[in-house]
Amino acid sequence: MAKVLVIAEHLGGTLNASTARTVSAAQALSPESIDIAVLAADPSAVAAEAAQIAGVARVLAVANAANAQPVAQVLAPQVAKLAEGYSHVVLPSTTFGKDLAPCVAALLGVAQVSDLMAVEGAHVFKRPIYAGNAIITVEAPADRTVVATVRTASWPEAAKGGGGAVEAVTVDATLPTHTRYVGLAAGKSDRPDLQSAKRVVSGGRGVGSKENFETIYKFADRLGAAVGASRAAVDAGYVPNELQVGQTGKIIAPELYVAIGISGAIQHLTGIKDAGTIVAINKDGDAPIFEVADIGLVGDLFTLLPELENQLQ
Structure with a gap:
């Protein structure tokens, strides 16, 4: 056996x-x-x-x-x-x-x-x-x-x-001398770890800018959620690479995944296919993300998020 x-x-x-x-x-x-x-x-x-x-x-x-x-x-x-x-x-x-x-x-x-x-x-x-x-x-x-x-x-x-x-x-193994630890550069956050969090809120290109991404952080804090992002948002410089969700980022399976301003490219969907409940917010009603979402809201995220936050208070 x-x-x-x-x-x-x-x-x-x-x-x-x-x-x-x-x-x-x-x-x-x-x-x-x-x-x-x-x-x-x-x-x-x-x-x-x-x-x-x-x-x-x-x-x-x-x-x-x-x-x-x-x-x-x-x-x-x-x-x-x-x-x-x-x-x-x-x-x-x-x-x-x-x-x-x-x-x-x-x-x-x-x-x-x-x-x-x-x-x-x-x-x-x-x-x-x-x-x-x-x-x-x-x-x-x-x-x-x-x-x-x-x-x-x-x-x-x-x-x-x-x-x-x-x-x-005790393990008797010869350890290499050509490889050594120099240092670790990692972002510090009080939010849950993205890869193991039960709730994740992610923002995409539709968020518009690095400054606007503060809206995503604020909403995630309201839910007690980790923050993620699409590759497009990372490439645009809105957030650091370690927040990327998808085939070339982190594969996650939270109980709740909220995708905000994310169109739903296949490489992103690969990273969230095992999520429990997927909520999508996008002003484009034909965005591919709605094909996999359990709950979809069509509209301007900057209008919808404040309304959702008020409901959560």
Whole structure:
């Protein structure tokens, strides 16, 4: 039977919700056991959090000063060593997972399975191609370790209430010296994280300017939502790149997605197709976004948003 090792994503001593979603995908394999590996300078807090995920047998806590930052080239040799004895190594298909998984697969000498969205068998999976317009079935060799990234938008978070054992593990791996951590440049915000938020408000080219985008921020704060944007809004300089939602941005699956001034290009729709309820506000009644929206409002966003805010008070 399958034995699965999930590589935890965490930042600032907090476990990312993508890890619980990855565990859900691991559970679909009907494995003999699911373990989570936490690599950090001090993994204790994150490991304790990971142990609470239902279905997890063990949490392997790997403490190493070199793991203070999630540098793929540093983590990969350790993950490859941990992979011994496991049939599957799975990671979330986030920036973290997309960076680390190819390095692990290369060290193990296997081909990576990307964006796993459904499990047909222990070595047979479904994944999207052509911007999500087609789904293909892929089969990994049964005699090799499977290294896969999980399309987190396609899986729910695994329940809490587990009681996995936390084990301190020492990994004897040669770490590279040619790669080193220099610094991290990231925008700071009190709003929820875009990739794991349950509510997201996004603005598009129709917002008109960087200054006008303050309207989007204000409305998102009213809903307690994260803020996103279309590629057109990012390219126009209204917002930074990390807010981009879509095929070339972040793939998300919030319970509520509000698209404001977004026409609905296919690359954007790819990023929101798994959202629970989609609300669209656009003055063009023929915009493609209305074809996928559960609720559509046709009109000037600068007139409609203040009215909506008044209703929310």
